Amino acid sequence: MKAIQSHYRNESIQQSRRAAGIVENQPTDVELECLAQTWSEHCKHKIFASKIHHKDLETGEESVVDSIFKTHIMKPTHDMQKEVDWLLSVFHDNSGVIAWDDEWSVCMKAETHNSPSALDPYGGAMTGIVGVNRDILGTGLGARPIANTDVFCFGPPDWKGHIPENLFHPSRVLRGVHSGVRVGGNESGIPTINGAIIFDERYLGKPLVYCGTVGLMPRRLPDGRESHIKTPSAGDVVYMVGGRVGYDGIHGATFSSLELTDESPSSAVQIGDPITQKKMLDMLLEARDMGLITCITDNGAGGLSSSIGEMAEYTNGCKIDLAKVPLKQSGLSPWEILVSESQERMTVAVKPEDVDRFEKLANLHEVEATAVAEFTSTGMFHVEYNDDTVAYLPIEFLHDGVPQLQLESEWNPPEHTMFKAPQDSNHNNILIDLLARPNIASKETWVRQYDHEVIAQTAVKPFVGVERDGPADAGVIAPIHGNPRGLVVSNGIAPRYSDIDAGAMAAAAIDEAVRNAVCVGVDVDKIAGLDNFCWPDPIQSEKTPDGKFKLAQLVRANRELERICRAYRLPCVSGKDSMKNDYGKGVDKISIPPTLLFSLFGDHPDVRNTATSDFKNSGDKIYLVGESLEELGASEVSFMLREKASTNGIGGSVPSLDNPEKLFQSYRALSSLINSGIVKTAHDCSEGGLGVTLAEMCIGGRIGANVDIDGTGNCSLWSRLWGESLGRIVVAVSPQHESTFLNGMSGSTVTYLGNVEDSQLLNIIDGYEEIISVDVSTMVNSWQRTLDMTGGGV
């Protein structure tokens, strides 16, 4: 506010405003709305840019973090950029771009659409997916979206408690979000190749809807320009292409930067139409290849105000005429036209000599394209409505005028009752119950409704195995037709570890994403990541008395992010933060658990050499890569037993990564064995630990196994069986390849577990003690029933 006041009090500013014929000493409504959007948390990421005074009461450390983003995310990536030649464009564009080979580059972006999806699950989620598709189309000179990923976090689907005012039951949110993403993805012709659904009570207050998209573009366009570099110049004509502007989606960016209340407006949610967007996409990719585009970006948060405003930074100025903007309905005032977030719109700059060809192409595709502005070099964001100047703001002030926040954070480890394993447990029942937990249970009936193989490229699909119903660890696609060169896309997410330490949560998410990719044979030397933070409000205030703690969680998460990414040589090329994931105020306030979704995309040398999680043949040798530690804190089994009142707490050591450099060596070894065709079966250990992992591998293969977990770690039976220690992958290898496998893995921790058996029983022993004996059909039934939307209880 002070920055704005001093701007309008400045004498020379007033002088220039007088000359432009606009009210000189106060902002117009258009200017205020424009600044509100541009400076919103949603657009400016003020918390990640803030200066944080961090105190650790556990260690006594006191330090200052001058921008989490610059320190822990950008710096490591820029350091890595010096060592590799394939990081083409990081952070500044709509998505991060890497060189895939000499001919093609790939990019990826993940977005959240949480607040809209809470108020209007269908509309909010649909605009989430088609919105992130536009980020890809708006990357460089335009990339083609080729794959989607969806990760959702909801309240328990069978929730029986209170539903906060103005919110929906999680089951309804799940259905709505699922339909929105299904329609948005399927009708756009983009396969959904990977994803996850996570459940926790606290997502009742705000569901998380993460939508990610991978894009593909030729390294060079036919006219020789490099596709990842925008080339606008002053004088270029700026078009709004696609849908029209309406009342929907006004104040989307600002409302999503606040906590939800019973007064949150659902008119802030946009209404999507994927077919309008698909037509636009077809048209713009043709325009790109014809060399007609000098600059392109999407209209998302903040509408034209953001899209033209951001692009105007390249030429240092623009002049917009809002009266030219085609409207859905008449009566919108100029500020509404400027900030409306109506969907399916791209902003595209075209050279004056190309406008005829551009408009003719739009005509052919029946796509509306209207010249609404031009780039200038005046240094001003100049907005007119007919002949009246309605906004006149220096570009520099608009983008760099926002002052840095100064924040306090304080870490004091949360206290939990220790998890104690109950005596005399029946591990058969624990396995059957764990398989039915919503966080573990099969989501197949939901996922099948997404087209996961349009474009004819998907080699590893979301479900694998004999009956094509076992879980896949990562999506693998071969997007160039006739060429087996592949791309891997995976995700990692572990929000419940935040209950003990958000740093461990972040490390686990990254490790899971990497391990998932390793399980299908990613080239570990060419992987890139996206960090997507969803946090409860971490700014200390009356309504957030624990803001310092929540900010300390953010600091810890980012420190771990830097440490693990450096160890895995995994640059973050794009990301997003959503920092107000709370509902209500005071004692009724619901805050989500701090959640990092880590998405990964990487190179795969040949999709013919990949692995899937299903056990293949009787006699195959089963090995555990990595080892189990005494880490049952915040594990799925601890939450389950606490809910059943079989134990009192979830406390204890949360999985951690003490030596990621060593783990990375074993990932590299395993990946190259998969790439050479030696290993065809691999599955990572996550929720539910080794027990659930083995069960899923039996389910996928519809075959049994005999396994001895003695020697898998120097820790309790419970930790070896149900613990979620990181860095672990179960592998099965045929007997003739066993010695090659063991040679390849020398230097890594590898333990022989047993054999795949021509039976329908999973038998687990610990030395001489029988622990588990469950038949495959019982496991299938338990795993598939909970979330079966075709007749189950959801």
Next chain:
Amino acid sequence: MYMPKVAVLFGFGINCDHETAAVFEMVGGKATRVHLNSFISGDDKLSNYDILAVPGGFSFGDHLGSGRLMGNRMRFSLREELSNFIQNGKPIIGICNGFQVLVKTGLLPGPDGNEPDFIQRASLTLNDTGRYEDRWVTLEFNQHSNCIWTRGMTTIDCPVRHGEGKYVMPNKESLRQLSDNNQIAVRYIDPDNIDANRDEVLPFPKSPNGSMMNIAGISDQTGLVFGLMPHPEAIYAQWLHPDYTRGTIPNVESEIEWEGQGLQIFRNAVEYVISKN
């Protein structure tokens, strides 16, 4: 060697145009993605091409029913051109949404004889499950069919990806006639129950949609026009088969080392055109 020119339609929500063009290129065709409006405006002419492909997708968002709006646009704007195309002996394929379009234009199953009358005789309606699904099915081709697209084909695995794929006709008589004419070019089968009565509707998911007589695809009486709900282009390469890592997928004899079972359909049409020229 002559390279047959293939027009692969796109625009308005068609979304399998890239892979459909690619598979024709792999088998010796010269494929061009052509926006439907280019044919309507006259900028391009259907008669410039030897083969027409209507790919899958969601043309016009399937508003007013799958394939309806696209079908109407073709029926009213390209009537003559389509009619001449077929009477000149040129093959047409419609896959998934493209099949729905061809049914709704009346090109499939079509009238007696070789002159299209653009009267709709069948429909593709909501799956019995009531929902869109992506899943793999096994198909069996009719050995007595005159369809030029399915020559020599026996069975293949490929995915279906639709919500409205249940083939229906107004009465038993028309269905029987279709069968008697050997226009039922391809059906869903249960590979584990090979002796099952082909006309009796298989249980879900062996039949993914409850189609009458397990119909997955049909041809017109000329054998030139072929449409099917499943996606043979989606198994153009072996690595796209879900059982690929299990090492259990059927072998394909081909010069293309990695050829999948679906590619032969497109090769059949390309070779048919070459043999005529």
